[in-house]
Amino acid sequence: MTTIANSKTPKVLNVLLWIAQGLIALTLIWAAYAKLFQPIEETAKMLPWALDNPGLLTFTGIIDLLGGIGIILPAAFKIQPKLSVFAAYGTIALMIAASIFHISRGEASLIGMNIFFFILAAFVVWGRTKKVPFLVK
Template identity: 60%
Template sequence: MTDQKTNKGLIIGLWIAQVLVALMLLWGGYAKLATPLEELSQMMPWAAENPSLLTFTGIVDLLGGLGLLLPAILRIKPQLTVYAAYGTAALMVAAAIFHISRGEYESVGMNVVILLIALFIAWGRSKKAPILPKS
């Protein structure tokens, strides 16, 4: 009985983590792709220096957000959710390195938090509470 409650709690926690990280990535991707470059340059000075990097990271953010949710919700190739979680973790490592190289240390904390949540999702969806594909 306790194991069943723990498993249910873990599943709920994983869904909450997936939705939160996905929303953060989707919001970030949308903001990078839909906000005019002049506005973004005020918030992110590197955007004006390298607009192609901005577009690339916006697309990666959108794909990561979709990958964390859609395969799991639709139960079509749900293993892709695990890959999206690992991809998000790698993205956060790259983002942290990028921010450190620019001296933007205040941004690294959020990268580390998202990295840890993404690793939790990858672990949970691959080992403890995998989602089975539709039969």
């Protein structure tokens, strides 16, 4: 017999997953905006390495933009929603790479946000593959 609490669990989890996806998307799109459209001098205030390697700044901005779009739009429009799961996997890889980058520069104290978004993306992968997968109609 299914209890009321158990029947609401997938709905609550689905809402939490959408919130996580939205938070990841907003953050990645914001980061892309900062990296691609702000003057490099402004971006360098947040990311000191930007002046040393503007090519890397542009590359990471494009990756951020694609990840931010990919984690939300395919699922929202129900067009190949599994791409949102792939974007979550990509976000995990991006956060690992960003953490390694910061640690290699002696900036280990800056990886807290990377760890947070790694955990959020892992939650999305787990939830969307095991507990509340997207249903394609």
